[in-house]
Amino acid sequence: MANTILTHQMIAREAAKMLEEEAPFIANINKGRQEEFGKDVQGYQKGDTVKIKIPTAGRVYNGSVFAEGGGATDVVEESVNLTLDTQKHVALQFGAKEKALNLTDFKDRILRPQMQTLSSVVEADLIARGVLGTPNQVAMSLSGTNPSNALALGRAKLNQYLAPAGDRSVILSSAANVALSGEVSRMYNPTQTSSKAYLQGYVATAFGADLYEHQSVAVFNNGTAAGITVSGANQTGKTVVLSAATAGTLTQGTIFTIAGVNAVHPLTGQDLGVLQQFVVTATATVGTNTAVSIYPGLNATAPNKTTSALPA
Structure with a gap:
């Protein structure tokens, strides 16, 4: 049945539904925190940022003597901020003729192409952001006998x-x-x-x-720095000082390992027998003794142990 007139609310509802259908990455990401944005807490607005607590991992002691006779380990609580810092839209203008269209005609002729464009740009942006913040990767051989x-x-x-x-x-x-x-x-x-x-x-x-x-899986390019070594032993935290034999950039999203620094089980802290992978969280120009931001941080002791050892 033809609509007498298309309203902004009708178009917005159809657009929202269509956007999810066209955007599998958006549809499948965790949106559990979206209700917290702008929420009133004791009369104050949370605004455009919410804080997400990272689960803590404690230290387990042996025997019945409290902390094996020593002092208990402090509980270290960490958190990350989730901020609404990007907005995207398509500017859709329509007049009386379009308003009088059947809703199905309007969706197919006008709305769907706009939503496909919007979803492609948003998805590409989100996928790129996800790749840049992920420290772990595995290899896939597209020409091999067992790509799965x-x-x-x-x-x-x-x-x-x-x-x-x-x-x-x-x-x-x-x-x-x-x-x-x-x-x-x-x-x-x-x-x-x-x-x-x-x-x-x-x-x-x-x-x-x-x-x-998906057509928006981008190709990642490493920077130009080469011959990179750790400058100074036993560094801890989310910054590591590096030097490069060939000075150049170390781009955000680059994944690297450090000899002798293995991954550990997140709860038990046991050595997993494989090198811990780190991701560069901010592009840096590496020359001599350059501080580079990384994730996860370097920590070889409980609680919140992330590596089997510190860099040599």
Whole structure:
């Protein structure tokens, strides 16, 4: 049935629904904190930033003697800020003719192309931000005989760091999707179709995650610094001093390891037998004795132990 007139509210509701359908990354990210923004707390507005507490990991002592006869370890609480610092929109202008259109016609002719453009830009921005802040990576061979091994290694890496097992999603480039197509089709069980299958780009479910093909997976380029070494032993915290034989940039998002500094179990602190991966959190020009911001921080003692040892 034709609408007498299209209102802004009708268009906004349709646009919001359409945006999620066109944007699998947006649809699958955790939005559990969105209700906190702008909320009144005892008469004060929280504003555009909310604080997220990082779960603490304590130190476990042996025996019945309190703290094995020593002093108890302080509980170290850490947090990160989640800030609404980016806004994007499309400027949609329509007159009396468009207002009189049937809602279905308006969606197909005018609204959907605008939402596809908006979702592509927003998704690309969010994916890039996620990549730049993630310290762990695994290798995927697009021309090898077993490309799905990367999905298995990624799942293992998530489990290794105690990431929640539910609602996991994988974003694949078109090249990765082609490489995986044969293996994933054999693993796919249509009786277990995800409820998110209506989303654009849904491929299958494998290795405990919903797989989506996406065109906004960007190529990351490392900086120009080379021959990088640690300047000064036993450094701790989220900054490490480095020197480069060939001075140059170390770009945000670069992942690196340090010899002898292994990853540990997040709760027990046991050495996992693999090098801890660190990500550069701010682009730096590395020459001699340059402080570089990293995540996670260097900490070889409980509580909140992150590495098996400190850099030599």
